[in-house]
Amino acid sequence: MNTDLLEMFTSRLEDAGGWCRIISSPGSINDIIRGKYSYEKKDMIYAGSVEKQLGDVELDGIDITTIHQNDRRKSLVNAKLGITGCAGLIAETGTAGLITSVSEPRELSLLPETHIVIAYSDQLFATLDEFLAKVTAEYGDAQLPSITLVTGPSRTADIEKKLVVGVHGPVEFGVVVIDRSE
Amino acid sequence: MIEFSASQFKSNARTAVNDAGLRAKIKKATGTSLTKRQETVKEIPDWEELREKGHLLRKKVVDxxxxxxxxxxxxxxxxxxxxxxxxxxxxxxxxxxxxxxxxxxxxxxxxxxxxxxxxxxxxxxxxxxxxxxxxxxxxxxxxxxxxxxxxxxxxxxxxxxxxxxxxxxxxxxxxxxxxxxxxxxxxxxxxxxxxxxxxxxxxxxxxxxxxxxxxxxxxxxxxxxxxxxxxxxxxxxxxxxxxxxxxxxxxxxxxxxxxxxxxxxxxxxxxxxxxxxxxxxxxxxxxxxxxxxxxxxxxLAKHPAWKESLYCIRCGACMNICPVYQSVGGHAYGSVYPGPIGSVITPTLFGMQEAQDLPYASSLCGACTDICPVKIDLHHHLLWERHDIVDRGYKSFTEKIAMTLWRWVMLSPSRLEFAGRAGWLLQKIFAKKLPAPGWTPQRRFPKIARKSFRKLIQHDKDEYGSS
Known part of the structure; x- marks a missing residue:
């Protein structure tokens, strides 16, 4: 694991108002989330594809793909927490790059009050150039889905340049990085 | 709805400049953005190269x-x-x-x-x-x-x-x-x-x-x-x-x-x-x-010089750093786009005659050009637009006479010498209140020296020899 890059990622994400936790195995994810937020299980919605990658670990909350298509938006509006994966982390700016998919629709990272990204240490890129090059190479001539770069919670400084966190999107944003350098 | 138009820049600017509250708000906001910009730009060692690259890429598209x-x-x-x-x-x-x-x-x-x-x-x-x-x-x-x-x-x-x-x-x-x-x-x-x-x-x-x-x-x-x-x-x-x-x-x-x-x-x-x-x-x-x-x-993209204004990526840095914007704020410009880039594109995109005051809303200090992330030569554009305004004959007869006279004086050392003396004398008579409309109501006219710089040098040479 590139410790320097991970350190840079963490500090730059913190500069942007987000938080980052690095763990050595996925087992403690639920504890981290419970330690930070006291949300009820029904208020937490996660991307099923993320949970699959965690092996035996079961995430607290509801898999978005188990909610009927017509009820999803309503559930997400009322949800407190949305958990997604990502396609890469960018150290230079403290950014998570998300790619839209069936189990990770953009609304999942947009409507709930808190957004948490679960990522792996080998998903870390130094710059946006490297991240985008990897994504475009992966898709080749196939059509790219929509990509969202997230750097911290939603924020504004429209009133006297005073920073206010939590405008129209998530009020809190965090990244859990699972170290799989071994 | 507040309605402004670029043709009223001078009167808008006068009102805005006299509004100390407005000026304080603008100074605070632009200052905050500039300080933060400074910090994050410092982190990029090849910032100047990136600006150049940005410029060339934007040029490629606009061409x-x-x-x-x-x-x-x-x-x-x-x-x-x-x-x-x-x-x-x-x-x-x-x-x-x-x-x-x-x-x-x-x-x-x-x-x-x-x-x-x-x-x-x-x-x-x-x-x-x-x-x-x-x-x-x-x-x-x-x-x-x-x-x-x-x-x-x-x-x-x-x-x-x-x-x-x-x-x-x-x-x-x-x-x-x-x-x-x-x-x-x-x-x-x-x-x-x-x-x-x-x-x-x-x-x-x-x-x-x-x-x-x-x-x-x-x-x-x-x-x-x-x-x-x-x-x-x-x-x-x-x-x-x-x-x-x-x-x-x-x-x-x-x-x-x-x-x-x-x-x-x-x-x-x-x-x-x-x-x-x-x-x-x-x-x-x-x-x-x-x-x-x-x-x-x-x-506009066909114009060899003015096409550059189309390179703009709308960051607003030129506004933040502009001493004129900082003093009058955005509304005074009476245009959708204020500040230096606004003064550049408004006349060329929406009409030179209507917006003819905007290229003058600059001290030509060049801070906008220095800060522009895609290296638009903003202050030179303002100067070129001033040329265009004169060429189109939008300036008053008095201004034309004054400029012709100025040129005539500046082209000859003896005429310049004479004008300097005449100015000094006139200033004495008018007790430093040599009237210059559009200038002296806001500022003091600079004191005209009794002896020109050339004369002083000559005098020193005669006195101490040249070395």
């Missing part, structure tokens, strides 16, 4: 607008977007209105976009019975106040928190609070409902990639994400020069733009939208329309 437009259109269409081309401003508003009308809705949500300001889109839609809900906090504030933006990235920069508190109290009927957090919370609650009910969302576009048909929108509040993901129909409005050759050029501009605008390494959100809901994009609008506006840009 070949038709080709890039065709390439972007083709890519966007293959992504399932509907691309409309509007030659004029009224064509664009008509296209947008027609799309909305087909949805039979009475209101639309909208995120910040300078092109829609240029189109006066809100006004036009409201005349046709469509309510436009501005969702960027700054835009929401000025929409409530019935005003126009005074800065391209911080539209409500001219308002204090007390101004906003009173505005919210009056228009939203809430108890008075001037706490920015509370005020933001009120806006969040009100606008959330609008987002969830909206059938149509309108946004601008920061960059459009010709190779992949990607439209990129940069923001901090997530209102643009809500406007472009939730509604059934998304209308993205852009001017034709917003195109970049490739998606691989985005990282460069995402380095230049947020740092220059707000001093952020990256804005909270960058949406790279690659199409409407489809097998590739399981969420998002069913229809995605892109309206590409020419609005005089292709004509």
């Amino acid at each position: 070949d607008l038709d080709r890039y437009q065709a390439a972007f259109t083709e890519s966007a269409q293959s992504n399932g977007m509907v691309v409309h081309y509007a030659e004029t401003h009224s064509d664009a508003t008509k296209i947008i209105y027609d799309i909305i009308r087909r949805q039979s809705v009475r209101s639309v949500v909208k995120s910040k976009s300078m092109i829609t300001e240029e189109l006066r889109l809100n006004e036009m839609l409201e005349e046709n019975g469509v309510r436009v809900i501005e969702t960027d906090l700054g835009e929401y504030i000025i929409q409530l106040a019935g005003e126009t933006p005074s800065h391209i990235t911080a539209p409500a920069l001219h308002k204090s928190k007390e101004d906003i508190a009173r505005l919210f109290q009056e228009k939203l009927h809430i108890p008075y609070t001037d706490d920015p957090e509370e005020l933001t919370k009120v806006a969040r609650e009100r606008l959330r409902k609008e987002f969830l009910n909206a059938k149509v969302g309108i946004s601008g576009v920061n960059f459009a990639c010709a190779d992949t048909g990607t439209i990129t929108i940069i923001e901090n509040e997530a209102n643009a994400r809500l406007c472009t993901v939730l509604p059934d129909v998304h209308i993205a409005v852009m001017s034709v020069e917003k195109i970049l050759p490739s998606i691989n050029d985005l990282p460069l501009f995402l380095k230049l733009l947020p740092r220059s605008a707000t001093g952020q390494r990256m804005t909270s959100y960058v949406s790279m939208i690659n199409g409407p809901r489809s097998q590739y994009n399981p969420d998002g609008p069913r229809q995605l329309h892109i309206v590409i506006l020419d609005g005089g840009r292709k004509q």
